[in-house]
Amino acid sequence: MKTKSIIAGMLSTMLLAVGCNKEDGGNRVTPEAGVKTYASFSVSLLNQSTRATSNDPNAVTEETKIHDLYIYIFNGGVLETKGQIILNADNKGTSALATTTGTKTIYAVANYNNAKGDIGSLQSDFEKQLIAATDIAEENGFFMAGKTEATLTERTEEEAKQEANLIQISVARGAAKVQMQFGTNVPVKPVVNATVTNARFTLAQQNSHTYLAKLIVNGFSSKGKRVEQTDADRDGTYDHLMKLPTTDDELKWINAVTTYDNAFDNSKYLAENVNENPTTGNTSYVLVSLQVTPQTKADDTGAVIATPLTPGTTFYVLAKKEATSGKITFATKEDKILYFEQETDAATYKNAQVDLTTYEVLAYTNGISYYRLNIRDIRETDLTKKYAVNRNHYYKVNITEISNLGFNTAAGTIPTDPTTPLETQTFISADITIEAWTVVDMNRWANQSAQLCRKRPCM
Helix, strand or coil: CCHHHHHHHCCCCCCCEECCCEEECCEEECCCCCCEEEEEEEEECCCCCCCCCCCCCCCCHHHCCCCCEEEEEEECCEEEEEEEECCCCCCEEEEEEEEECEEEEEEEEECCHHHHCCCCCEHHHHHCCEEEHHHCEECCEECEEEEEEEEECCCCHHHHHCCCCEECCEEEECEEEEEEECCCCCCECCCCCEEEEEEEEEEECCECEEECCCCCCCCCCCCCCCCCCCCCCCCCCCCCECCCCCCHHHHCCEECECCCCCCHHHCEEEECECCCCCCCCCCCEEEEEEEEEECCEECCCCCEECCCCCCCCCEEEEEEECCCCCCEEECEECCEECCECCHHHHHHHHHCCHHHCCCEEEEEHHHEEEEEEECCCCCCCCHHHHCCECCCEEEEEEEEEECCCCECCHHHHCCCCCCCCCCCCCCEEEEEEEEECCCEECCCCCCCHHHHHHHCCCC
């Protein structure tokens, strides 16, 4: 599905509540606002034991389950009613909530326990309620939210339970989904002169929080408030984003798939991240790890021996880095990177070359090379939209080419200067396909509301 159609249909406000107006001598009369009434809700999801393939081939069971659902009804921007819908084992249930007649803004929030508490009285505060990124994509409990406008007529509680004043809302997941594909025979440019295997990925520079409601541009301080972007500790990443861990265990790598399978265990999830001015310091990206096995090695004179290294061997290269942008240039011979099996050989060769005085010896421990792939939509020309991570989107990352050796550390993918323009240097190429991660339909009566009055007399 194309991105624009995804954005148009992904989340939010799809369905309207319908209630039949009272009749007076055959003439319809719109009731006055503020009269006590009841609104009904009906919830239905696919059976917990089945994959959500009938509505969305990209969703799997762990991403569709709902264990609690709360409804919030706002009148003129002020909270009027809130209540819980109790679900049965099949994710089905009905409830009727006491409220008043008139036009309302209604939110449904699923799988977020903190929403049960004191959420304030104003809709604006409710929508900016902060949710930690760690809470939005728990197995069998993805945070979801949806919003609609509805005009409620006067009904009794019993009438509401019989599906009068039926509110229909679609909710969408608050997280985005990423999966990476690394197929067989991925092309490697000759300059690399190596084989690449053991593709892994994780996510970097994720938003630490997200708002309950989707907003156009997000930025959060440690307390979750909207902030101007700063990099107080000067590590190249803006402070409202999660810092890149320092160890492989903390990075929580996932192996790339050879063919997309959409599986929960093979996917990563992150909060939306939208920036007015995307740069290297505020843009979420896919961090890729590849094991590189050089096909030749050099001695201390720079003479190249046509003997491949053993996979997993630590090797050394000579490289020059730009201090702020992080741009890196490798020493080559006959347009191929010089690989050294011994650190002392690399140092000896460097010291003998007058044109390599600004270069340093870099160690690639166990042959691991790191790459940065900014999450992007190349079909967009507006930079804000191009580099936005949107909730309820599924980003499929397909590695298409290895164009150079990457960085020797994961931290190398973050330039010192966070204002560095994106795509300063590209070592790896990928196609990123953005697909529907379909809105979860919260009402079994979708597309039937127009028939309600035909099914029974309007009261």
